[in-house]
Each structure stands twice: as structure tokens, then as C-alpha cells.
Amino acid sequence: MFASDSSPFPLVGLKPVSNTQNQWVALAFQPVTGAAPSALLSLLSDADAQVLASLDCIIPLTDPLQLELSHLDGLATGRIVLSIPAAACDDEAALKRCAALSDAGCRLLVEGEAGIHASRAGVRGLNVDCGAALPSALAMLTFPGPHLARNAAAAARVEECRKAGFTWFSGAPAEPSADEPGDDGTSRKRLLALLGLLARDADSRELEALLKQDPALSYHLLKLVNSAAFAPASPIHNFGQAINVLGRRQLQRWLQLLLYARREVDGPPNALLPLAALRAAQMEALSKLQGGDRDAQDMAFLVGVFSLLDVLLAMPMTEIVAALNLDLDVVRALVERAGPLGAMLRLVEQHEPDAGALSEVGIDNETYWRSLLQAYQWALQVSRNV
Template identity: 45%
Template sequence: MPDENFPLLVFQPVSGPNQEWASVYVHGAELADAAVLERLFEKFGLAEAISGLACLLPAGVVERLDGARLPARLVVQEAGSPPPTATLPASTAHSGPQHTLLLKLLAQITHDAETRDIEATLKHDPQLSVQLLRLVNSVAFSPSTRINSFAHAITLLGRRQLQRWLQLLLYASQTSGGAANPLMAAAALRASLMEGLCKATGGDRTTQDEAFMVGMFSLLEVLFAQPLASIIAPLRLAEEISTALLQHTGKLGILLTLAEAAGGGPEMVAPALKQARISNEIWCKAQIGALHWTTQIGREQ
């Protein structure tokens, strides 16, 4: 059972000069006692979630922690002042042939198209086809497995994982300087957070997938610089998904409102949590899980 006295914590990734995450700031840590904070790193998995990143804590918090009880791999630093309210990075991506192809593939998968039709669409872009084969080879299959067709690769990967990979690829286009689009991490974090919150509140696997999709697609308007309604129209999404994205209604819409509030700190999160009927502890655990997944994905790109 969640602890009713658990403090409201909001984890905000902070980007470095190259637009990649350099640290994670913990809003609300000044209101938590040392025992709760130390529990975050091991029992809740925060140390693993931010592996390689600095954990920034408000002034005066670091002194209250017992360094001997913290994971040795963890880098804890005191932040001189809180970071500014998080803002979404401006997109440097442009709608092009591959984006159009990705949206077509997503529409096919959403509507359970035949594998041969998905394979035919993939063949229109050699680069995308190569990326698919690399992905399949990176997954834990037997080294002796030999892929004999794109249809075989799709079958090995599975449609659920293929769908998520395609969603991420929408944001993974490269900037002119060769750096990854910073919107990708923001979209992945939001999608994973919504999925985790949905699971924690009793959503089945299908609803969790829908929550993930809503979070991922919620930044397409920023990516394409076009109205979201016109971008998702060709996908013919389920009503629950489209109304969540366009109207922020229904269970998925409430979760989207909560995920968006995370950028504004505890003051914005508190009322959104109340509306969603989610405890501070469940919220904390979902954020940590999302941070972990997003950092893993970022290192695999």
C-alpha cells in the first residue's frame, strides 16, 4: 500500500551543452527526510535509472544524506539554485519522405495490416530496412538465427515492439550538426511515464500500449510544426487515443495532463495527481521507471 505521507517529488532531466541529458534535478527533495531519499536510490531504483547522470538536489539536502549508505556509482551534487521550469526543446526535424513512410507503417500496424503489406512499405526505404535488421539483431535472439526476409524480421521482433520502435523513429531524425533530436528523449520519457502510471492504476496491457502511444504522439505537433489533428488523421486512431490527444479527456487524457504537468514542478503536478487519483509514491516510482527506460533507449540509438 502506498505511503500516504510520501512527499511529492518531481524529477526533471537537465540537458547539457550538447542537448543530451547531463543530470536530473529532484524537485521537492527538501521536504523529504533522509531515510526516504536514501530509499529512492536503492529500493526504488533511482541510482540505476540515472546511471551516468548527476543527481541534483536542492541546497542543504546533500548534507542530510549518509554517503556511506548511497550506491558508490551514484553522483550526488547540490544545485546552487533550482533549474528553470522545463520547456520542450525546439524541433530541428522537418517532415520528409521517411516521416511520411513511418506514419504509413504506423497506420498499417495500428489496423493490423498483413505482414506482406508492411514488408512492401518497408522496402520503399533502404535505410529504414537496414535499421530494422539492426534492431532485430540487437534483440536477444539466438546468434544462430538467420533472417531470410523482412517478413521474418517483423515476425521475430513482434508487432508491439515494432510499433514502439517506429514511434521513436519519428523523433530520431538527425539534426544538421549530427546530434540526435532532443525531442526524442522528451517524447520517450512522457510515453514511458504514461504507460507506467496506467499499469500502476490497473490498466490492462492494451490500455498501457494506448497510454504509451498517447504520450509519444503528444509531441508530434512540435516535431512537425503542424496541427496535431491533421498529423494523426491518416492514422485513424481509436477514439480513446484521439480524444486524449486532442481534448485531454477520458482516463488517457487525464494521464496526459499529468505527464505534461511534470515540466512545471510540484505546484502543477499536485492538482493533476489529485484529478488522476494517483498517490505521490506511485507517481515517484513511475517517474523512476520512465527515466530508466528512456536513458536505456537513448544509449541504444
């Protein structure tokens, strides 16, 4: 299947929205081809989209008059958040339509600052690009929230937004601090060592010996195998059993993701974890859709999950891959975004994919959407179990 500009299926990306605890609470729809709001809402009625049922869906609504109440029929309106431009609040007809949509159960955000009259339309919060400036305190207090801050990239900027009253955040996660308390880097070094042992098919006793050296890693692994995802008949307390329950292939994948796990047992989850899981799962799904065998799918998964290691470890990717025994195609994808795996990685890194990127990978708009849903389903499961 190949991407086509004439495809009636809207080309839509999804951007995760997190709360102050780095947990995903919503998804912002990113239409690429100017799809009508009704077309975006129709995606939510798809049975496959039920995997997103635990998250709110933020739909851009440039012109409120484009959306009829009938477009909401059969949808869970309590999950729908409509984002309107501030200029729409200056039009009386648009305000009335917004009020009707609010009465139907939808929540509304306004992009930028709007006057008190916007509250008559049911607007509950602000949707602001905080990369340049923050809104006034009066604007924040006018609406009950939640307020969404976009593009607050630096950790200091995120903190400013939190103090200003923002509780939702969208954009690239702030880079972790290397000197954060409780992290001396040894856990991740052991994880990389474990991955090296798995790559050379080392004996289980070697794996157990290394696992026993790291209490935090031990905790995460035993928590995983005793979770509802595996539902063991009786609690698992030793690493030999854990390895047998998971199997080496699954153990390798979870160790890759544990690189991104929270640094402290009771600390907030790492914002990079669900994003790495998302990329890995979508890479695997795309490889499978292209007819890739199990080894090809594993390689695609590895590229996706390792694609954020340079951010996580604050190291050049060249140094990271030099320490691992990786296939040349994986190295080229991670370092240069080159080759078929590199093209696939460039696609999954985009929250607003373009038709050219889809064509290069060899899929159409609908296939991209299906792979995205599969990826979010797995990423949500991972973020709750790791």
C-alpha cells in the same frame, strides 16, 4: 491508491538535463512539497533508483546547513550534484558546509552569479536561468564547469548558450527546424503509413515493401533487432526476420518512436526522442497500476508517444490525428487533454507534479515515483538503441 497531502513520501519530479549532443547526462530533482534535501537523497538509496545510476542527480540545496555529511552515508557521492543559491556563498558557515560536502565527493553548482569566494566552497559550475540573460564571461570563467543553462527554449538561444560555455541544458527541447538538411519529410510519412498498415493488420509483405523504400528507416530497424536488447543468435539482414523477431506489437511501438529518430545516420539524436519515450512508458506504467488491460496500456502508450508529434512535425495536432485512424479517447487526450487519458497525459507532462493532478489520476506520491523510475529506465534504453 490516491494522492494525499499527508503522505510522508516526498512528491518529486525529475527534469532531464542534456549535453550538447542531446544526450541525457543528469536529472534535476524537482521537489514539489518543500521536501528536505535529506529526504531527496534518501530516494537515491532505494534499490529501484539504481536504474538512474548512469546519470548525475542534481539536488536543490536552498540552505547548505540543512544537509549533514551523515546524510550521504551509503550513497555514490560522485553522482550527486548539489545546486545552491548564490546568496548561500555570502555566509561563512554555509561556505564551510559546502566545502565539506565537496570534500565528501559531491559536486556543487551555484544558481546565479557568485564571487570568486564561492570556489573556496568547491563550487564547480553555474546553474542559470538563461531565458532572460546570460551571465558575464568572468562568471563563466571563474568555475571549471559544467555549466547548466535552464529555459533556453529557442534554437538560437541554445546556440548562444553553447558559445558562452554552457554544456548542460534543461528545459523544453528547441523545436526542430523544418528545413534542416537531409530531411524532406518523406521518412516520417512512410512511418505513418506503416503504422496505418499495422493498425489494419496488413500482410507482412506490404510492410516489407514500404520498409524497402526508406534506407534510413531500414537502418534503424535492423540496428534495433541486432542490438543487445534482442541478442539474436545470428545477424538479421531482412525485414521479414526483423518483423518476426520484434512481433507486431513491439514493431508498432518502435515505429512510433522512430518518428523521433535522428534525421541523419551519423547526426545527433533528436532531443524529442527520449522525452516521447519517457511519456509513453510512464503512461503505460500508470495504466497498468490502475488495472488497465493490455489494450488499455497500449492506448496509454500511444497517447504518450504521439503527444509531441505537433512539435516534431510543426503541425497542429488536429491535422495529425485527422490523418490517423485513432480511437476517440486517444484523439480527445491528444487534442484537448480531456478524459482519463488526457488527465494522465497532463500529469506526465509535468516535471513538477501537483497533488491535485495525482488525485485526478488516482495514485499517491510513491506510486508516481515508481512509475517515473520505470519510465526513465525504458527511455534510457530506447535512446541508446534507436
